[in-house]
Amino acid sequence: MIDADTLPKSLRAACRIYGEDRTAMRQKDMGVWRSFTWKESHEQVRTLCLGLLGSGFKRGETSCIIGDNDPQYFWAQLGIQAAGGAAVGIFTDSTPPEIEFVVQHADARIVFAKDQEQVDKLLELKPRIPAVRRVVYWDGKGLWNYDDPWLAAYDDVQAQGRQLGEQQPDLYDRTVDAGKGDDLAIFCYTSGTTGEPKGAMITHANLIAGCELTTKVDPRMEGDEYLSFLPPAWITENVLGLTMHLRTGMLVNFPEAPETVQENLREITPHAQLFSARLWESLVSLVQVKMTETTFLNRQLYRLFMPVGYRVAGLRYEEHKPIGLAWRILNALGELAVFRPLRDKLGMTRIRSAYSSGAAQSPEVIRFFRAIGVNIKQLYGSTEAQTHTLHIGTDVRFETVGVPLPGMNVRIAEDGEILVSGPSVFKGYHKNPGATQSAFYVDGQGERWFRTGDAGLLEKDGHLIYLDRLKEMITLSGGESYSPQFIEGQLKFSPYIRDVMSVGGEDRPFVSALINIDFENVGRWAERRGLAYTTFVDLSQKPEVYELIRQDVERVNRNLPEKARVRYFVLLHKEFDPDEAELTRTRKLRRRTLEDHYREILEALYTGRREVRVSATVRYRDGREGQITTTVRVEGLGAERLSA
Amino acid sequence: MDTDTPNLSVQGISLSFGGTQALLDVSLDAQQREILAIIGPNGAGKTSLLNCLNGFYRPSTGRSIFEGVDLTALPPYRIAQLGIARTFQNIALYTGLSTLDNLMAARNIHMRAGFLKCLLYWGAAHREDIAHRARVEEIIDFLEIQHIRKAIVGSLPYGLRKRVELGRALALEPRLLLLDEPMTGMNQEEKADMARFILDIHELQGCTVLLIEHDMGLVMDIADKIVVLDFGVKIAEGPPEEIRRDPAVIKAYLGQTA
Secondary structure (H helix, E strand, O other), X not given: OOOOOOHHHHHHHHHHHHOOOOEEEEEEEOOEEEEEEHHHHHHHHHHHHHHHHHOOOOOOOEEEEEOOOOHHHHHHHHHHHHOOOEEEEEOOOOOHHHHHHHHHHOOEEEEEEOOHHHHHHHHHHHHHOOOOOEEEEOOOOOOOOOOOOOEEEHHHHHHHHHHHHHHOOOHHHHHHHOOOOOOEEEEEEEOOOOOOOEEEEEEHHHHHHHHHHHHHHOOOOOOOEEEOOOOOOOHHHHHHHHHHHHHHOOXXXXXXXXXXXXXXXXXXOOOEEEEEHHHHHHHHHHHHHHHHHOOHHHHHHHHHHHHHHHHXXXXXXXXXXXXXXXXXXXXXXXXXXXXXXXXXXXXXXXXXXXXXXXXXXXXXXXXXXXXXXXOEEEEEEEOOOEEEEEOEOOEOOOOOOOEEOOOOEEEEOOOOEEEEEOOOOOOEEOOOHHHHHHHEEEOOOOOEEEEEEEEEEEOOOOOEEEEEEHHHOEEOOOOOEEOHHHHHHHHHOXXXXXXXXXXXXXXXEEEEEXXXXXXXXXXXXXXXXXXXXXXXXXXXXXXXXXXXXXXXXXXXXXXOOHHHOEEEEEEOOOOOOHHHOOEXXXXXXXXXXXXXXXXXXXXXXXXXXXXXXXXXXXEOXXXXXXXXXXXXXXXXXXHHHHHO | OOOOOOOEEEEEEEEEEOOEEEEEEEEEEEOOOXXXXXEOOOXXXXXXXXXXXXXXXXXXXXXXXXXXXXXXXXXXXXXXXXXXXXXXXXXXXXXXXXXXXXXXXXXXXXXOOOHHXXXXXOOHHHHHHHHHHHHHXXXXXXXXXXXXXXXXXXXXXXXXXXXXXXXXXXXOOOOEEEEEOOOOOOOHHHHHHHHHHHHHXXXXXXXXXXXXXXXXXXXXXXXXXXXXXXXXXXXXXXXXXXXXXXXXXXXXXXXXXX
16 A cells, blocks of 8 residues: 555655556557556656646646546646646536536636547637636647647647756656645535535545545455546546555556447456446346347356346345355356356456445345346445445445445434544535535534435444435424435335335325335236236235235335334235326326325325225226226234234 | 649549430539539439449540549549549448458558468568558547447448448548448438548548538538539539529429429
8 A cells, every 4th residue: 555645646656666567557549458557657647747837837726627537637637736736527528608617616727628529618618717828638639720829738738847857857756745635636516406516625635535444445456457437527536546546556447438338348357346326227237138139048048047146146145044055056057157258248257346326226236246246335425525334345235325434434413414524524615615614513522524415324233224315305294204215215125016105294194105016026926825816906905915015114114213114005906107197207206196196095094094995097008098996905014003 | 722733523424324314414623622512302413423433334425534544444443542432322331340340341452461471461461450450440539439349330320330431431541532421311410420520531631522412501511612413414513602592503402483
């Protein structure tokens, strides 16, 4: 582990250790992977830093960077930091007004813009950002005939730097030495859902602390491979990518183009990777689609061995039981025939640290990857405080986002908000003392806690349950709050539940749930148990099915505080239907329509009736409409169950 | 611009299929580094004209001269060797090969090593292959098709296939590029990308471009000069602003007006 208090000092130290022989970065260019040694990488940063100093960049100034994941992006950032400045990343898909806001607000003096696309945006903004002295680009394609002296090529800035370095050989080292851990390293602008974006000021010490705490529970070895493709304007790429690279010697690879990430992953087969929850999900569908297109033999092997993988992973990770010899042999065969080839296609043959973040990961996805031998873990964090909690080792629980990163403190405020303190908590928002003040809570001991704006629950075993954004929580008439999204999400983890709407709040004193059973899975379950049924309506009202779903509701209730638990539920006689405007086309609930369509049942739930006679209009596929009438039962839980 | 000696000169070309007169006494000049667009209603003879230029058809009268060489009697491969490349309306790629192989195949024209040397794949032949591959990679980078480098062309969507075809034409390192409806069937964004590529090629490689296209807006934006054909006859020629106002053109496109 490198020991230095700023990122440029870390680079210098790493270069002394690894120097000329070891590869620091690779980028695929012209179809071949091109390597940069630590010495080359350091030289790029040194000349760029001197070039910036030569063009009048001063300590404490800021510079913006707009570009894709390229070595040049990282070098620009380190060059700015070596010169004593803070780097501000801007997302490549930002519109000119968005760019204008950040460039102005961050008081940027120099802007790095990757290519013609970004340079054009800046040229459009030129009259409105007079404080910007220079725009530096690193991909000159299409810029041959641009003659605005405002623009400068990356190489030209470096050439100036090289000259300055010859005149003052110790200038670079002196400038780097002057940096301190408490200096601002980056600003991360958070896309505020309301109001203007806020620039979180993050110091070198913050980044280094975030990285070191992480490596204690998720270590990197020298020579580990990593593919950089999360947006570099994000805090995550800064900590787990760049800072990790400088502190542990992890090799960073850059994809050829944003479209080639999947292919490049396979070529690199990284040891550590963090994907968004959404990306993991899309990988599962990718595999499933490919399986329908593959050869007959491959498809049969997949069908044969996936259940084995699921079973063995279930025993290992969920039931924590020993795995019998027969299962082991079958699993070993599956490993040869299916799991390893699949991991190979996905570029995951070497993956040791596989994290998912950004949203709750569905157990289906986690189970799938465990079956093929990749143990995905969840990570929960924020721009302002970096990683708050994560799953460590095999201690993975679907319903939680893991335990606090050792060295970070997590607690729940009285209103249910998750508070975080620790060395990676940021300094404050740039030029926004109001927002900075309200972002922190100072307790009796003078400890500064960051208010995450998220609602959560802390379990006895230290695991944190993430509920929802605090402002999405609904207050019951008794004053307690609950999260409809959380309850619905957790219930949907059950294979037997297709859709759920939970209700409560305003004039409703407790939470109840309207549930759609998953006809296919419950049907199969019924067949296995020899339970006869005719239609969806019939199946949904079977007492045995009520019992089955009740177990799921109880499981979810166990993780909820007393008042926020589901007290009654109903298994609906029909499925929510996008054709009846009950769901959006992407299967999101239309709560108002649902409240209206199921008014009778909701009334029964809150007036204590146990059975409701319902009739519903059903629109058939051929356009005809029909009426179905049936009796739907209300099921109570806990104390209500006994009294019912 | 050197206006005295045109880069390409078509002189009184006529072409007929049996009783159908496809082209009648068509003449046009394209200057070095000019983007010349040929427009006209369906069946006006636009593609036939390109086919005459690259030797697929032999005109019954008239001749075409490129950089001082008479093309009229030359077979297509000789014309390609002179530095004239084209793309086709209906895309003509090796659909069973990858993007890379399609582009490498086009480099064949520039390859020096003989059969035996290539078989040994050693020394000069090896070095030559690497140099060609580097040139092809530049084109891949230029057209932003890295992600489909190894994809089989037949499996690609239409817009990308068009781009690969343009790439193949570029791999010939042409001095005259004939593009037959490069933007048909594309959405607005793909069209804009294609227009940008054409302008960049023109700017960077300094080649003359002869372009057939139906999207008037695009043609008006990128062409230096427009030639209008109708029933095999040239009815107008001039810069875009002039063509836009030309009564004969309006008539050909909108039919007889009252």
